[in-house]
Amino acid sequence: MTTKILAMKNSVFYGLNTLQSIHARNFSIGAQALGPVNLKGRSFLTLKDFSSDEIKHLLWVSGDLKHRIKHEKQYLPLLQGKSIAMIFEKRSTRTRMSTETGFSLLGGHPCFLTSQDIHLGVNESSTDTARVLSGLSDIVLARVNSHTTLEELVKDASIPIINGLSDLYHPIQILADFLTLQEHYGSLSGLTISWIGDGNNVLHSFMMTAAKLGVHLRVATPKGYDPDSSIIQEAQRLSKQVRISRHGTQFLLTSDPVEAARGSNVLVTDTWVSMGQEEEKKRRIKDFLGYQITMQTGSVAKPDWTFLHCLPRKQEEVDDQVFYSPRSLVFPEAENRKWTIMVN
Numbered sequence: 616m617t618t619k620i621l622a623m624k625n626s627v628f629y630g631l632n633t634l635q636s637i638h639a640r641n642f643s644i645g646a647q648a649l650g651p652v653n654l655k656g657r658s659f660l661t662l663k664d665f666s667s668d669e670i671k672h673l674l675w676v677s678g679d680l681k682h683r684i685k686h687e688k689q690y691l692p693l694l695q696g697k698s699i700a701m702i703f704e705k706r707s708t709r710t711r712m713s714t715e716t717g718f719s720l721l722g723g724h725p726c727f728l729t730s731q732d733i734h735l736g737v738n739e740s741s742t743d744t745a746r747v748l749s750g751l752s753d754i755v756l757a758r759v760n761s762h763t764t765l766e767e768l769v770k771d772a773s774i775p776i777i778n779g780l781s782d783l784y785h786p787i788q789i790l791a792d793f794l795t796l797q798e799h800y801g802s803l804s805g806l807t808i809s810w811i812g813d814g815n816n817v818l819h820s821f822m823m824t825a826a827k828l829g830v831h832l833r834v835a836t837p838k839g840y841d842p843d844s845s846i847i848q849e850a851q852r853l854s855k856q857v858r859i860s861r862h863g864t865q866f867l868l869t870s871d872p873v874e875a876a877r878g879s880n881v882l883v884t885d886t887w888v889s890m891g892q893e894e895e896k897k898r899r900i901k902d903f904l905g906y907q908i909t910m911q912t913g914s915v916a917k918p919d920w921t922f923l924h925c926l927p928r929k930q931e932e933v934d935d936q937v938f939y940s941p942r943s944l945v946f947p948e949a950e951n952r953k954w955t956i957m958v959n
Contacts, residue, residue: 652666652668652669652672654669654672654673656775657775658769658772658775658776658777659775659776659777659778659786659787659959660762660765660766660769660776660778660781660784660786661778661783661784661786661820661823662784662786662789662790662820662823662824662827663784663823663849665827666827667827667828670790670793670824670827670828671828673790673955673958673959674790674793674794674797674955676958677790677794677951677954677955677957677958678794678797678798678954680954680957680958681951681954684720685954691720691721691722692721692722693721693722694718694721694722694723695721695722695723696722696723697722697723697724697753697754698723698724698725698726698751698752698753699714699718699723699724699725699726699752699753699754699755699756700726700728700748700751700752700754700755700756701714701715701725701726701727701728701755701756701757701758701779702728702733702735702755702756702757702758702759702779703727703728703729703730703758703779704730704735704757704758704759704760704764705758705759705760705780707758707779707780708926708927709925709926709949709952710756710758710779710780710787710952710956711727712952712953713952713953713956714756714779714956715727716953717953717954717956717957718956718957720953720957721957723753726752735757735759735764736764736767741764741767741768741771742767742770742771744768745767745768745769745770745771745772745776746771746772746773748772748774749772749773749774752774753774754774754775754776754777755768755772755774755775755776755777756776756777756778756779756956756959757776757777757778757779758779758780758781759779759780759781760781760782761781761782762778762781762782762783762784764781765778765781777959780816781816782816783816783819783843784816784819784820784823785816785817785819785820785925786820786823786824787952787955787956787959788817788820788925788952789817789820789821789824790955790958790959791948791949791951791952791954791955791956792821792883792923792925792948792951793824793828794951794954794955795923795944795947795948795951796808796881796921796923796944798947798951799921799944799947800880803828803829803830804828804829804830805829805830805831806830806831806880806881807830807831807832807833807865807878807879807880807881807917808821808825808830808831808832808833808879808880808881808883809832809833809834809835809875809876809879809881809882809883809916810832810833810834810835810836810875810883810884811835811872811875811876811882811883811884811906811908811912812835812836812883812884812885812887812903812906812932813836813840813885813886813887813889813899813903814834814836814840814841814842814843815842815885815889817885817925818834818836818842818885819842819843819846821883822834822842822846822847822849822850822866823846823849823850823853825850825864825866826850826853826854826856826863826864826866827853829863829864830864831864831865831866832850832854832864832865832866832867833865833866833867833869833874833875833876833877833879834866834867834868834869834875835869835870835871835872835874835875835876835906836868836870837870837902837903837906838870839902840902840903841868842868847868850866851866853866854866872905872906872908872912873912873915876912876913876915876916877915877916878915878916878917879916879917879920880916880917880919880920880921881920881921881922881923882908882912882913882916882920882921882922882923882937883922883923883924884906884908884924884932884933885924885925885932886927886928886929886932887899887900887903887906887929887931887932888900888929900931903931906932907931907932907933907934908922908932908933908934908937909933909934909936909937910934910936910937910940912937913937913942920942921942921943921944922937922938922940922942922943922944922945923944923945923948924938924943924945924948925948926945926949928945
């Protein structure tokens, strides 16, 4: 992971300069969040496996990289001589571009592998692929159909594996979302996020992260499109745990979009028809009737409410008035995919 390399260059990322850099971006931080964390050699399949301090560390180093490279024009070849194997079983704009540009900005070499190039688990087993890539690259990012594929790669690889998206989680997207909100609001603690849409992999990653950052999460999904039951249980446990220790977070599940949006800082949605669900499109659009995010939805939210969408977007999910409004953070959110993937 990039953070493993960054940790070895503590003169760049720790001390007074880091504090000044973070305060200059209006980040609200605590002393504990700047303490050392051990991410050496860690794979990144789900934020369920990362503590509050570790997630905060990833966010703040992402923000620091963005500040130094984009605004101060620093050259930081921290990954010079390193390579990343990028396995894509599903097409992508943001995941591919953010990984290729981010890794290159740090001096590394990205290698793009589609299902036509690598035939993962078909012409070659996951075990053999993991072992081969461990000898040829320093890290693997895999965007896969099944989360099981990632778990198989981790089992047999001797290098870190990053989840570029699976059917169960999309953790790199959530880091970008939280970096965007941290930049906009200055602090994450106490924010309320309302998810209005499908109980999918992006929502699952929100559910594994929100409570750890002191964020309230309100979820509205149509009946039959609920999040995974085991992930619901874990999110409830995390929320209860934080509530006991910090008098913190609330986690709400409902089928009413208005109830979910009430009193919220951030309205979030995603595609209602994911890749592989095209045959279900007509039924899904009918089932999601009333879930489109509009200014009317935002009328029950807090006055400073904002909007997120991980893209690509369809108009039935959010209308143009919201999507292209000053409340919409979708394009900074898309850019932040690059800065957060660099720290993974």
